[in-house]
Amino acid sequence: MKVILMKELKGKGGEGDVIDVAQGFADNYLLPQGIAIKATKGNLKQLEQRMHNIKKREAVRLETADDVKNALDGKSVTIITKVGEEGQLFGSVTPTMIAAALKDQLDIEVDRKKIDLRKPIKTAGEHTAVVSIYREVKAEITVVVKSEEMLAEEAAKAEAEAAAAAAAAEVAEPAEAEEAVETEAEAAAEA
Numbered sequence: 001m002k003v004i005l006m007k008e009l010k011g012k013g014g015e016g017d018v019i020d021v022a023q024g025f026a027d028n029y030l031l032p033q034g035i036a037i038k039a040t041k042g043n044l045k046q047l048e049q050r051m052h053n054i055k056k057r058e059a060v061r062l063e064t065a066d067d068v069k070n071a072l073d074g075k076s077v078t079i080i081t082k083v084g085e086e087g088q089l090f091g092s093v094t095p096t097m098i099a100a101a102l103k104d105q106l107d108i109e110v111d112r113k114k115i116d117l118r119k120p121i122k123t124a125g126e127h128t129a130v131v132s133i134y135r136e137v138k139a140e141i142t143v144v145v146k147s148e149e150m151l152a153e154e155a156a157k158a159e160a161e162a163a164a165a166a167a168a169a170e171v172a173e174p175a176e177a178e179e180a181v182e183t184e185a186e187a188a189a190e191a
Contacts, residue, residue, distance in 0.1 A: 004017070009030075021036075127143045
């Protein structure tokens with residue numbers, strides 16, 4: 001049965017495409033959900049008239065998808081979870097957790113169903129995930145999985161480095177002050 005798609009249908013086509021599907025699929029799913037209409041002569045004629053608007057919407061969707069891709073591609077998100085010995089997680093990192101992290105850390109909303117992990121994330125460390133944005137537009141992100149203990153260790157290490165830098169600055173300041181006093185004394189002696 002030939003139908004005209006009114007919306008994007010994954011794996012079949014986009015809005016305005018005329019596709020051939022099984023009678024049952026059309027009658028039981030596509031037509032009642034409003035995803036497609038029958039490809040009658042009248043509907044095909046209306047489609048020709050609407051094609052200009054459909055192409056405009058498609059161009060806007062692709063542009064928006066490219067913007068989101070540029071905002072996401074190569075970025076990383078950190079997920080804090082419970083990790084057992086040897087870096088094994090209690091459970092796994094889910095696309096829902098990644099979508100929430102993207103919203104919190106990068107302020108980009110992504111549907112969890114569009115995040116492909118390739119394989120479940122069950123260990124701490126860096127992992128790659130692919131976000132399908134629109135049709136063939138995809139972005140690759142890095143998911144960094146850390147435990148609460150790892151986060152505490154990193155904070156302690158950063159604090160220790162900051163304290164060491166502050167101590168080094170304090171040691172350098174008295175030496176600079178002595179040089180300034182000597183320079184003032186030399187200037188006074190010359191005058």
